[in-house]
Amino acid sequence: MGYQDINADTVDGWVKAGWRWGQPIDHQTYVNxxxxxxxxxxxxxxxxxxxxLFADMRGKKVLGLASGGGQQMPxxxxxxxxxxxxxxSQAQLQTERMLADHEGYAITIVRADMTQPLPFADEAFDLIIQPVANCYIEDVLPLWRECCRILKPGGRLLVxxxxxxxxxxxxxxxxxxIRGLPYNPLKDAKLMASIDTKEDGxxxxxxxxxxxxGQLQAGLSFKDMYEDYNGEGRLDQLRIPTFWASFAEKPAAR
Structure with a gap:
């Protein structure tokens, strides 16, 4: 079993246990x-x-990349x-389907491994949105290149x-x-032995x-970015940023 399959099984377990990022929005949030x-x-x-986002999202083709769970897409x-x-994650995609059926909107659902070439045509999307998820893949540059490929000129990547x-x-x-970086269990046997892959992936x-x-190397250009915190724990209390978010754009065709 590859690490990607281990992570998919782990996320399925988190969703069943009530994981925050696997809880869909409610009806009122959708109406709002x-x-x-x-x-x-x-x-x-x-x-x-x-x-x-674009000022008018009507008709825009949007890809939620590793963003199942019924939070961004609805x-x-x-x-x-x-x-x-x-x-x-099968569980994350099941939540997406259930919410779309409940609210009555159309959604295309694709189960695929984002470490592989993305199963979409060139310039297929106006917008790609990915909440924190690339911590579950070892190499991110190929993914940025794929994102650039499937974005239309002027398309946006929000990560x-x-x-x-x-x-x-x-x-x-x-x-x-307690440890240095990079954190990569596939290249550190001692680290791999210390983790519970069923619990933590x-x-x-x-x-x-x-x-x-890496996004710049893939051919994108930055428009904006910000930092964020854990939301709980000592690092949050000390206001130590632990996350980034970026808005990049594929240059328009000349």
């Missing part, structure tokens, strides 16, 4: 979005700026977007990312630095070079 009242989270606590559907969600700090501290108190830290510079 239809009337222009919405917030979208790419990271734990700080909603992304509204102007990261809001975008409520704004009139044509939504597609790609995820590798939440873990900046790595959560991986260096003890999990209980967040008081001590196999996660990876990524550098600024990989995550932000």
């Amino acid at each position: 979005a239809q009337h222009g009242q919405w917030d979208i989270l790419l990271t734990p606590t700080r909603p992304m700026p509204h102007d990261w 809001l975008l559907a409520a704004m009139g977007a044509e939504v597609t969600v790609l995820d590798y 939440g990312m873990d900046n790595g700090i959560n991986y260096i501290v003890d999990e209980d108190r967040e008081e001590k630095i 196999i996660q990876f830290s990524h550098t600024l070079d990989e995550q932000l510079r």
Whole structure:
């Protein structure tokens, strides 16, 4: 079993246990979005700026990349977007289907591994949105290249990312630095032996070079970004940022 399959099984278990990122929005939140009242989270606590979306989302083709769970896609559907969600977790995709059926909007659901070439044509989407998820894949640059490929000129990539700090501290108190970076169990046998893959999956830290510079190397250009916090725990209390969010754009054709 590859690490991608281990992570999909782990997420399925988290969803069944009530994982925050597997809980769909409620009906009133969907109705509010239809009337222009919405917030979208790419990271734990700080909603992304509204102007990261197009002023008019009606008819825009949107991909929710590894964003199953019924949180971002229904809001975008409520704004009139044509939504597609790609995820590798069966449970997350089941939640998407159930909510779409309940609210009566169309959604294309694709189960696929984002470490592989994305199963979409060139220039298929106006917008790609990905809440924190690339911590579950080892190499992010190929993904950025795929995102650039499937975006239309002028299309937007909105991404939440873990900046790595959560991986260096003890999990209980967040008081001590107990390991260095990168955090990569596939290349550290001692680290792999210390984790419970059923409970935690196999996660990876990524550098600024990989995550932000990598988007530039893939052919995108930055428009905006911000930092965010865990929302709980000592790092949050000390106001130590642990997440980034970025808004990048594919240059328009000349």
